[in-house]
């Protein structure tokens with residue numbers, strides 16, 4: 001029986017040599033910009049919650065931002081339906097930042113009127129649908145959208161825990177049988193709350209998907225690799241991408257159990273430096289942090305004045 005946790009949980013799973021180096025510098029820097037904005041955002045949310053400015057429950061995706069960044073580079077213009085840990089997905093797909101800040105600050109101008117908090121953040125005009133908290137339920141909803149016929153492809157993102165829900169597995173089967181235009185992306189951090197995959201199941205999602213007759217890949221969260229497979233598979237839907245990634249903070253809230261198994265963000269920065277893009281990436285990182293800080297300050301002032 002295969003062990004889904006090991007030895008596949010490596011930062012090099014599925015690596016394709018020369019992929020990053022073959023990419024145009026502007027694309028690589030945009031990929032990193034999306035990661036930097038998402039990371040600066042969630043680090044700010046963490047500090048804001050610790051300072052008492054954000055009171056709602058927050059699901060931080062620090063460590064996992066390469067998945068949304070890579071995916072958004074290859075699936076621009078799609079409907080995207082994510083799960084509760086969705087700030088990076090929202091921002092990478094072009095969700096308006098003030099609407100999510102206002103939501104987390106409990107303001108009526110937030111994307112859910114300040115009543116929903118972290119999971120249901122959405123920006124329908126940009127094709128981003130939020131989550132209601134029932135793990136994996138976005139997957140059958142996304143399949144329904146693809147079945148109903150939309151003017152754009154559908155992408156749905158879910159966790160490795162959600163992959164075990166009966167309605168997620170039957171949704172994969174339905175999409176495979178009907179050849180629906182949908183990309184399933186499992187953001188596989190190896191954890192369902194605190195339970196690692198090896199204590200929950202023996203099977204691998206990519207193998208199950210292939211059994212249903214869909215193309216599927218199992219890769220690490222190298223953002224160039226995620227973008228590569230997203231672009232390739234968008235022409236061959238339905239398909240599944242299982243992405244091994246690492247969560248740096250607790251399931252919910254701001255706590256930490258120490259560093260993840262690998263630090264993709266630092267790895268990407270080192271790679272950019274080796275490609276001669278170190279100065280640009282440092283500038284992008286600085287500007288991302290400044291933009292995030294400025295927007296939070298502005299929204300807090302609006303909240304105080306109202």
Ligand SMILES: Cc1ncc(C[n+]2csc(CCOP(=O)(O)OP(=O)(O)O)c2C)c(N)n1
Pocket residue numbers: 083085133134135158159160161162163189191192193251
């Ligand atoms: C149907 C359902 N069952 C259980 C829960 C409780 N629950 C909330 S998050 C979670 C774990 C989800 O793990 P995963 O899908 O891997 O996402 P991650 O938190 O790792 O991003 C569980 C079991 C729930 N919200 N909905």
Ligand SMILES: [Mg+2]
Pocket residue numbers: 159160161187188189190191192193
């Ligand atoms: Mg998980």
